[in-house]
Amino acid sequence: MKPRTPVARISATARYLPERVMTNADLEQMVDTSDTWIRERTGIRERRIASRDTGAAEMGTRAACAALQKAGLSARDIDLIIVSTATPDRMLPTTSCEIQAAIGASRRCFAYDLQAACTGFLYAVTMAEGQIAAGRAETVLIVSTEKMSTIIDWDDRATCILFGDGAGAAVVQPSTNGEGILSSYHRSDGNLAELITRPAGGARTPLTADRLRRREHMLQMAGPEVFKAAVRAMSKASIRALKDAGLETGDIDLLVPHQANARIIEATARYARVPMDRVFMNLDRYGNISSATIPVGLDEAREEGRIGPGSHVLMTAFGAGLTWGAMTMRM
Ligand code: UT7
Numbered sequence: 001m002k003p004r005t006p007v008a009r010i011s012a013t014a015r016y017l018p019e020r021v022m023t024n025a026d027l028e029q030m031v032d033t034s035d036t037w038i039r040e041r042t043g044i045r046e047r048r049i050a051s052r053d054t055g056a057a058e059m060g061t062r063a064a065c066a067a068l069q070k071a072g073l074s075a076r077d078i079d080l081i082i083v084s085t086a087t088p089d090r091m092l093p094t095t096s097c098e099i100q101a102a103i104g105a106s107r108r109c110f111a112y113d114l115q116a117a118c119t120g121f122l123y124a125v126t127m128a129e130g131q132i133a134a135g136r137a138e139t140v141l142i143v144s145t146e147k148m149s150t151i152i153d154w155d156d157r158a159t160c161i162l163f164g165d166g167a168g169a170a171v172v173q174p175s176t177n178g179e180g181i182l183s184s185y186h187r188s189d190g191n192l193a194e195l196i197t198r199p200a201g202g203a204r205t206p207l208t209a210d211r212l213r214r215r216e217h218m219l220q221m222a223g224p225e226v227f228k229a230a231v232r233a234m235s236k237a238s239i240r241a242l243k244d245a246g247l248e249t250g251d252i253d254l255l256v257p258h259q260a261n262a263r264i265i266e267a268t269a270r271y272a273r274v275p276m277d278r279v280f281m282n283l284d285r286y287g288n289i290s291s292a293t294i295p296v297g298l299d300e301a302r303e304e305g306r307i308g309p310g311s312h313v314l315m316t317a318f319g320a321g322l323t324w325g326a327m328t329m330r331m
Contacts, residue, residue, distance in 0.1 A: 043262025084120025168295025
């Protein structure tokens with residue numbers, strides 16, 4: 001594929017992380033695990049947990065307001081709001097409409113939720129880019145907000161040690177000087193849907209007392225199978241996104257991958273031939289915040305000066321569905 005002239009860029013990012021920290025030592029009190037096992041097998045030391053009365057919309061609203069402020073925009077400038085979340089506060093209405101109202105965005109804009117699990121942010125950026133290319137929107141607000149603590153079985157040591165809560169936001173606007181999204185590559189495979197599920201609570205399997213007792217409304221994951229699929233998918237997608245952008249690995253200033261497991265990130269970087277000093281990691285502090293990991297990572301990487309104007313950034317993600325993808329951009 002020929003490298004494209006960018007049509008859209010991420011003009012601002014922001015994040016919101018709840019204050020409460022849950023350490024591996026805290027988890028040792030809850031399930032049969034150890035700080036050593038968690039650190040060695042995942043790289044996670046601690047994660048943030050939102051308070052009982054803080055929902056996905058509230059965390060997303062905080063990140064959204066901060067992103068608008070950084071972009072020098074008002075909520076009334078937004079044409080489209082896309083929210084990626086696997087943990088909406090309610091089944092209806094959408095979290096995006098709740099955030100639209102909370103930030104005071106105009107009724108002129110349209111808002112929808114996008115469900116692509118951990119890959120949600122990258123899918124959302126691509127959807128935003130498409131609306132900008134079609135001339136239907138100039139300013140798109142993307143919010144990835146996840147209260148994973150509400151869908152985790154806190155008695156299941158194989159999953160409860162992995163996840164945390166938080167939100168990231170990004171403003172996407174038309175490119176001006178050749179900066180912006182250079183390539184994006186997305187795939188999904190419903191044949192592997194059973195690897196990560198929340199079996200109960202939907203139309204086919206509504207919640208019943210029995211299903212609640214069996215905790216079928218909680219996240220279930222075949223960890224080792226997901227691990228292998230994640231490495232395969234993210235490394236291939238990264239290589240493909242680089243090729244589509246006409247970039248070499250050496251051109252990449254920073255890889256900002258989905259933060260699920262340090263060993264997954266290291267293996268992906270190895271296959272994609274990105275040295276570890278050019279790989280962003282913050283999962284030691286936040287764990288896996290599903291679709292919020294990449295916007296939170298981008299925001300921290302900007303703040304730490306690891307990326308700035310002119311930098312080439314590679315992002316890659318993977319999640320339930322299965323869904324995955326990679327994207328390159330020039331800042
Ligand atoms: O966001 C995208 C979706 N998620 C992911 O990408 C996660 C992908 N998977 C993973 O990160 C890893 O597979 C896990 C971290 C979930 C598990 O690590 P693993 O190295 O694949 O361990 P395992 O499941 O193969 O289990 C190895 C052993 C087992 O014990 P036995 O059978 O060898 O005696 C488990 O029971 O480790 C045991 N184990 C634990 N021990 C202490 C599993 N979880 C824990 C735990 N603490 N929390």
